[in-house]
Amino acid sequence: MGYVSANNRRAADWSGDAADWSGAEWLPxxxxxxxxxxxxxxxxxxxxxxxxxxxxxxxxxxxxxEHLIEPAGVCDxxxxxxxxxxxxxxxxxxP
Numbered sequence: 673m674g675y676v677s678a679n680n681r682r683a684a685d686w687s688g689d690a691a692d693w694s695g696a697e698w699l700p701x702x703x704x705x706x707x708x709x710x711x712x713x714x715x716x717x718x719x720x721x722x723x724x725x726x727x728x729x730x731x732x733x734x735x736x737x738e739h740l741i742e743p744a745g746v747c748d749x750x751x752x753x754x755x756x757x758x759x760x761x762x763x764x765x766x767p
Contacts, residue, residue, distance in 0.1 A: 711744035
């Protein structure tokens with residue numbers, strides 16, 4: 673699995689060893705989960721992946737910092753801040 677940004681400056685092949693991902697090993701799963709839901713909060717992604725939120729925090733910060741995800745309003749029911757994939761970010765699977 674990998675992602676490609678709108679300007680193709682960032683692309684990744686996630687076939688490498690998780691130890692090489694410098695604390696953000698959950699980035700591919702995080703992006704895929706947000707893509708599947710359309711938008712999602714950190715809490716929802718953590719629940720879906722059966723992980724504590726703090727395990728996803730490095731990947732979440734990286735996704736925001738690299739402009740891979742962006743705010744998608746505020747949920748009226750929970751007051752959580754969901755995020756969606758930024759325009760041009762495409763999730764692709766590797767064979």
